[in-house]
Structure formats: structure tokens, C-alpha cells
Amino acid sequence: MLNEDKIKQFWKDGYLIVKNVYSKNEVEAYRNFISKESKKNLGEESLNYKELEQKNLKDVLSYPELQSVILNKKLISTIRDILGDEVVYWGYSSFRWNEKPYRSFHNDAKNDFDCPFTTKYPLVRVGVYLQNHSDFSNGVKVWKGSCHTLRYGRKLLKKIFIEKGSFKYLFPQQFYKSVNAKTEVGDAIIWNLRTCHSGSAVRLKILPNVSFHPLIENFIANYFPKMMIQEEKERAVIFSTFGSESFSLENFIKDNLKHIEMKNIFKNSNFLQNEEIKKISEELNLKLKNVIS
Ligand SMILES: O=C(O)CCC(=O)C(=O)O
Ligand SMILES: [Fe+2]
Numbered sequence: 001m002l003n004e005d006k007i008k009q010f011w012k013d014g015y016l017i018v019k020n021v022y023s024k025n026e027v028e029a030y031r032n033f034i035s036k037e038s039k040k041n042l043g044e045e046s047l048n049y050k051e052l053e054q055k056n057l058k059d060v061l062s063y064p065e066l067q068s069v070i071l072n073k074k075l076i077s078t079i080r081d082i083l084g085d086e087v088v089y090w091g092y093s094s095f096r097w098n099e100k101p102y103r104s105f106h107n108d109a110k111n112d113f114d115c116p117f118t119t120k121y122p123l124v125r126v127g128v129y130l131q132n133h134s135d136f137s138n139g140v141k142v143w144k145g146s147c148h149t150l151r152y153g154r155k156l157l158k159k160i161f162i163e164k165g166s167f168k169y170l171f172p173q174q175f176y177k178s179v180n181a182k183t184e185v186g187d188a189i190i191w192n193l194r195t196c197h198s199g200s201a202v203r204l205k206i207l208p209n210v211s212f213h214p215l216i217e218n219f220i221a222n223y224f225p226k227m228m229i230q231e232e233k234e235r236a237v238i239f240s241t242f243g244s245e246s247f248s249l250e251n252f253i254k255d256n257l258k259h260i261e262m263k264n265i266f267k268n269s270n271f272l273q274n275e276e277i278k279k280i281s282e283e284l285n286l287k288l289k290n291v292i293s
Contacts, residue, residue: 002081010082011120014147014195017181021074021188022128031130033065034236038097045098057264059091060240061271066095069128069238071277075188076284082190083122085244089281090289091269092256093240101138101200101221103214107146109193111251116148116194123193123243123252127183129235134182136232137203140189141211143176146196178211193241193252203229245287253291266292 133139202217
């Protein structure tokens with residue numbers, strides 16, 4: 001059970017690190033599987049996942065070797081504590097191996113027209129980083145509190161100026177502090193989909209705990225790579241997304257279905273046909289949703 005303080009902290013900061021969700025053995029097994037599977041499907045090189053069509057990939061739950069990443073009691077009950085409702089999974093998940101660093105300030109809320117000051121966006125992303133980012137580069141960076149700001153594209157400009165009278169809510173990069181999340185092996189980090197974040201965070205040898213803007217990180221990585229603390233191991237990460245039944249979730253899924261690579265993943269997935277998965281999900285009170293009719 002998450003205590004009230006932690007739940008409040010999540011909704012204030014927009015993220016939370018959950019310690020010791022997976023054992024060292026589980027993490028090793030996930031790493032081995034992801035490495036083999038990625039090399040088989042996608043080749044040996046560092047990969048730019050943004051450009052891949054990912055024709056053969058399934059969602060994470062459809063790989064028997066990764067089932068326990070999603071069907072984890074501690075993880076699902078923590079998400080339930082945060083969302084305060086039945087947790088829904090519809091197959092929006094993936095894994096990455098040795099990805100080409102992709103650093104960019106962004107959030108992942110889609111078709112989100114609700115006010116970020118007065119509403120809680122009922123969707124979260126879970127990142128399971130399968131190596132140490134407490135002391136090494138390449139983890140995730142989050143802008144603390146940025147879930148309460150207006151990202152470009154949201155239609156609430158007027159509200160911002162009338163109710164808040166500040167630019168702070170429009171330009172989270174300038175006004176909010178980013179932190180490099182100190183995830184260790186076995187941890188999961190959960191962030192709200194309104195929270196601004198960026199991958200492949202750079203830690204400097206001389207200032208390991210200072211978080212820089214992704215543009216500066218790219219500059220350092222390109223021109224002064226020796227200043228960086230390198231990654232601990234090849235980067236392996238498992239991402240998954242959960243929500244609670246709501247208009248926001250429906251809107252989000254509508255956007256998922258517009259993207260051919262996501263639709264392919266949903267079509268290839270088989271978790272809805274697997275009796276064992278259905279049984280465990282029921283025990284965990286996790287609702288599996290079919291989004292391909
Ligand atoms: O690569 C990362 O660490 C961040 C990935 C990301 O932006 C996401 O999963 O939404
Ligand atoms: Fe993202």
C-alpha cells in the first residue's frame with residue numbers, strides 16, 4: 001500500500017520511483033530476453049526506435065518471458081493507489097534494447113483538453129530501467145511538477161492568463177526544475193502522462209547530480225563525451241501504460257489507433273486470448289481492455 005503522503009507526492013511532482021519491484025534474477029532474465037529478441041527482430045546495431053515500423057512486435061504482456069513485468073502485484077497495487085480506481089491495460093507497451101539516445105523535452109498526454117490545474121490526468125507510464133541510473137547516465141529525466149502546466153497544443157491559453165496570470169505554466173522547461181531520476185536495478189518509475197520528461201539523461205563526471213536541458217545534453221554527448229559518466233550496461237528498458245476508465249483514456253486510445261506501428265502491436269498481441277493471463281489479471285484486479293474490434 002502506498003501511504004497518503006506518497007500518493008500526494010505523485011500528484012504534486014508528477015512521478016514516483018517505486019523501489020524493489022523486481023528481483024535481481026528477474027531483471028537479469030528480462031535483460032537476456034530483450035537482448036535476444038531485439039537482435040533477432042531488429043539487428044545488432046544501436047536502434048532508432050522512432051523510425052522502425054515494428055511490424056512483428058507484440059505488447060509486453062504477450063511475451064511469456066515478460067508477463068511478470070506487467071502482472072506484478074506491487075506494481076499494479078501501487079498504480080491502483082495512485083489512480084484510485086480499477087487499473088486498465090490495453091496493450092500500449094514496448095521494450096527497448098540499446099536504443100540510440102533520444103533526448104527531447106516532451107510529454108505524452110494525447111487529446112487532453114482538461115485543465116491541468118484542477119484535474120488529475122488518469123493515465124500513467126511505467127518505466128522499468130534494467131540497469132543502474134542512480135550512478136550512471138541514460139536514465140530518464142523528469143520536470144518536477146510539470147504535470148500542472150500547459151504544454152503547447154493544449155487549448156487553455158485563456159484560462160492560464162486569467163486564472164493564473166503567469167507564464168510559468170506555459171513554459172515548464174524554463175520555470176520548472178528537472179531531475180535525473182535515480183532508479184536502481186529492480187525499481188520502477190511511474191510518471192503521469194502530463195509530466196514532461198526526456199530519455200537518455202546525461203550525468204557529468206564533475207557534477208553527477210546536476211540535470212541539464214536535453215539540448216545541452218546532446219551538445220555534451222556530441223562534442224565532449226569524455227565529460228560524461230557512461231552508461232552502466234547496454235540500455236534495456238520496458239515501458240508500459242495504464243489508466244482508469246475515463247473520457248481521457250478513451251481519447252488517448254483513439255490517438256494510439258491512429259498510429260500504424262501501435263495498431264500493429266495491438267493486432268499482434270495475444271494477451272486477451274490467454275486464460276492464464278486473464279486469471280492472474282482478475283486476481284490483481286487489472287482490467288484487460290480490447291481496443292481492436
Ligand atoms: O527513453 C526514455 O527513457 C523515455 C521514453 C519516453 O519518453 C516514454 O516512454 O514516454
Ligand atoms: Fe515520453
